[in-house]
Structures are given as structure tokens and as C-alpha cells.
Amino acid sequence: MVELSLWLDTYDDIYSDFDSRNYLKRRISEDFIDELRMSLKYRKDQPDALILMLPGSQRHADIEKEITISIREQIKERLNMLLEKVRNILVRGLLLLCAGLFLMGISAFVTLKNPGGYLPLLLRISLEPASWFMLWTGLDLLIYDYRKTRKEKLFYDILTSMKVHFKDI
DSSP states (O other), X not given: OOEEEEEOXXXXXXXXXXXXXXXXXXXXXXXXXXXXXXHHHTOSSOOSEEEEEEOGGGOOHHHHHHHHHHHHHHHHHHHHXXXXXXXXXXXXXXXXXXXXXXXXXXXXXXXXXXXXXXXXXXXXXXXXXXXXXXXXXXXXXXXXXHHHHHHHHHHHHHHHHSEEEEEEO
């Protein structure tokens, strides 16, 4: 069993300082997520468990069950949001790419059918930049944004597969 261990002073280290609700409703701190991200970044093996270590005097078994549920639910929620974001980026990128290619086709068709004249020239001048813009924006979404979001999704996939446990320091 491969473990990822983090030391905490209190349970509050997991949650945002600005959220005073109970542990089931509090939002996980971005600092906690960043620490998990950094801890996983340089590991060669994928951990099976997240071990949160606290001083024995700070531990309460009933609260730990709530915290475990809260962590798992919030990670699943973030993963679902990322899945939606990945899908939206993919759809938008493909639509922009297809629209750019379509406008290029129209521009080429108009130029070939009527090489001279004011209207074909005006259409070509307006369609070519628009088509290139849509093409490059679509490719940018598909190459860079999609890859970045998939990487973030992979991080949350790893987190959802890990079991959360508490231990005494």
C-alpha cells in the first residue's frame, strides 16, 4: 500500500479560514489542495491512501468521519466540474475549428467563382481574417486549454481513488 502523508496541526488546516460552517459543509482550502498537488507532483507511484497526521490530543473520531466524507464529496464535486469543463473546451474548440474551416471554404469558393468584382473582394477581405481567427482559437483551445484541464482532471482522478485516513503523530 502506497501512502501520501500530510502533517496537520488541527482539522482546520484542511478547510478555508473564511468558512465557519461545520465540517460537512465547509469548503476545502486551496492551500490544502495545492499541498496535495505538490506532494503528488514528484511521486513516481500513485498512492492508495491519504494519511492525515495530527497530534493525538487534537483527534476526535466522530469528527474524522465527517471530514473524510466532506473531503471525498468535495473532490468528487470538483472532478465533476472539471469533466464538464473538459467537455465544454472540447466542444468549443471543435466548433471554432470547423467554423474557421467553413469560412475558409466560403472565401475560397467566392474567390474562385468570381475572381473580380467589388463584392467578392469585400467578402474575401472579411472572411479570411475571421476564418483564421476561429481556426487558431479552436486549435488553441484543443491543444493548450484541453491538455491543461485534462492534467487537472487526472489530479482529481488520483485523489478520488485514494482512501482518507487519520493517524496520530
